[in-house]
Amino acid sequence: MVVTRNDDYNGAQQIGASLLQFTIKNNQRHSTAAAFLKPAMKRKNLTVRTQCQVKSILIENGRAVGVEVMVGQTGSERINCSKEVILSAGAIQSPQLLMLSGIGDPIELGKQGINIIHALPGVGKNLQDHVWTGVSVNSIIPTSNALLSPLNMGKALLQHLLFKKGPLGNSPLEANAFYSSIGEDRPDIQFHFAPIGIADDYSTDMYNLKTFPRKSGFGIMAILLHPESRGVIRLKNSNPKDAPIIDHQVLAHSKDRELLLVALKKAIAIAKTKAMSAYADGDLSLPKNYEDDQSLQVHINKSLETLYHPVGTCKMGTDQGAVVDHELKVHGIRSLRVVDASIMPTIVSGNTNAATIMIAEKAADMIQQQS
Numbered sequence: 132m133v134v135t136r137n138d139d140y141n142g143a144q145q146i147g148a149s150l151l152q153f154t155i156k157n158n159q160r161h162s163t164a165a166a167f168l169k170p171a172m173k174r175k176n177l178t179v180r181t182q183c184q185v186k187s188i189l190i191e192n193g194r195a196v197g198v199e200v201m202v203g204q205t206g207s208e209r210i211n212c213s214k215e216v217i218l219s220a221g222a223i224q225s226p227q228l229l230m231l232s233g234i235g236d237p238i239e240l241g242k243q244g245i246n247i248i249h250a251l252p253g254v255g256k257n258l259q260d261h262v263w264t265g266v267s268v269n270s271i272i273p274t275s276n277a278l279l280s281p282l283n284m285g286k287a288l289l290q291h292l293l294f295k296k297g298p299l300g301n302s303p304l305e306a307n308a309f310y311s312s313i314g315e316d317r318p319d320i321q322f323h324f325a326p327i328g329i330a331d332d333y334s335t336d337m338y339n340l341k342t343f344p345r346k347s348g349f350g351i352m353a354i355l356l357h358p359e360s361r362g363v364i365r366l367k368n369s370n371p372k373d374a375p376i377i378d379h380q381v382l383a384h385s386k387d388r389e390l391l392l393v394a395l396k397k398a399i400a401i402a403k404t405k406a407m408s409a410y411a412d413g414d415l416s417l418p419k420n421y422e423d424d425q426s427l428q429v430h431i432n433k434s435l436e437t438l439y440h441p442v443g444t445c446k447m448g449t450d451q452g453a454v455v456d457h458e459l460k461v462h463g464i465r466s467l468r469v470v471d472a473s474i475m476p477t478i479v480s481g482n483t484n485a486a487t488i489m490i491a492e493k494a495a496d497m498i499q500q501q502s
């Protein structure tokens with residue numbers, strides 16, 4: 132199946148290959164804080180408190196009336212609210228905060244000795260994320276691996292600071308393809324193309340540059356866009372300082388393992404095309420054994436990662452597992468909305484940041500219309 136060129140995968144059609152689109156301004160990734168919050172900081176009706184962790188949402192007579200935040204090691208402060216509490220702690224911590232506030236599955240809350248304010252069994256359930264494996268190839272031309280020497284890193288930093296130019300303004304991922312394994316308009320697989328190679332012994336940690344080899348290379352990530360597996364966020368205990376338990380249940384569903392294998396084989400085929408192999412220094416460095424499915428499954432087990440796109444744990448809907456309604460209001464509680472990636476009932480077919488910004492924009496419109 133051929134993947135054709137498609138310059139705007141955020142346009143009318145998603146399937147196809149192109150360079151990646153980014154939220155980059157002045158050679159620097161532009162966050163929502165910089166884009167939306169910073170310009171509003173002068174407003175008299177806005178107070179932003181940083182280093183301020185919410186312990187729980189205060190509920191009185193079925194209505195959210197404020198939040199309790201931590202002060203120092205043991206203290207706390209109550210912040211009252213006359214209109215609405217908007218919970219945007221992300222797909223891991225929004226369900227944690229709801230559960231700490233007594234909103235969740237009565238069985239889970241009971242285990243932690245938390246008083247049940249409102250039973251909503253879906254809180255923390257339905258966790259989804261994009262998962263991926265990949266291939267890596269040594270290259271005959273210098274790639275981002277060559278930038279990792281102290282001299283080149285120093286050069287890149289100076290270029291960035293002095294001229295707002297250079298490699299630090301790029302993402303480690305440059306190109307992208309959306310693909311349907313069954314020839315449909317909706318993709319089920321995504322490929323990321325990275326101008327950087329990883330170690331051939333699985334010792335590279337994607338978030339630690341020191342673990343990348345100096346030998347230049349490139350790679351293709353094969354990503355499952357719609358995993359069938361569903362994970363769960365649970366409380367470890369009732370202490371808000373403790374992180375919750377994240378149980379992804381990655382590849383628990385057999386269909387996910389089958390499709391990831393299809394995606395990996397396609398990535399290998401792409402890496403071995405004439406266009407790509409023209410830059411290869413030898414055969415694939417990872418996976419080394421790729422002729423049989425069993426070896427590829429071993430590679431999947433060793434290389435599997437999530438794409439850090441957790442969603443779904445306070446899902447929007449009307450069924451038993453739904454946490455918020457179509458206006459993102461928490462079922463059964465007044466004046467409380469959840470506005471973040473946790474409300475997605477199913478994960479979107481692509482990276483989640485832009486979709487989460489869209490959720491927030493839509494919520495802002497709904498909140499304005501109401502007040």
Ligand SMILES: Cc1cc2nc3c(=O)[nH]c(=O)nc-3n(C[C@H](O)[C@H](O)[C@H](O)COP(=O)(O)OP(=O)(O)OC[C@H]3O[C@@H](n4cnc5c(N)ncnc54)[C@H](O)[C@@H]3O)c2cc1C
Nearest residue numbers: 183184185219220221222224439471472482483484485487
């Ligand atoms: C390492 C990494 C790389 C990523 N790369 C990309 C990418 O390239 N492209 C892309 O599209 N997406 C990417 N994502 C995903 C993207 O960042 C998320 O989809 C998006 O940020 C989700 O937004 P959110 O508002 O739901 O949650 P978040 O952005 O996580 O915001 C939640 C906020 O709530 C705060 N918070 C949590 N608990 C509390 C509490 N108790 N009290 C006070 N504050 C609290 C957190 O500090 C955080 O600031 C990446 C994610 C990670 C982790």
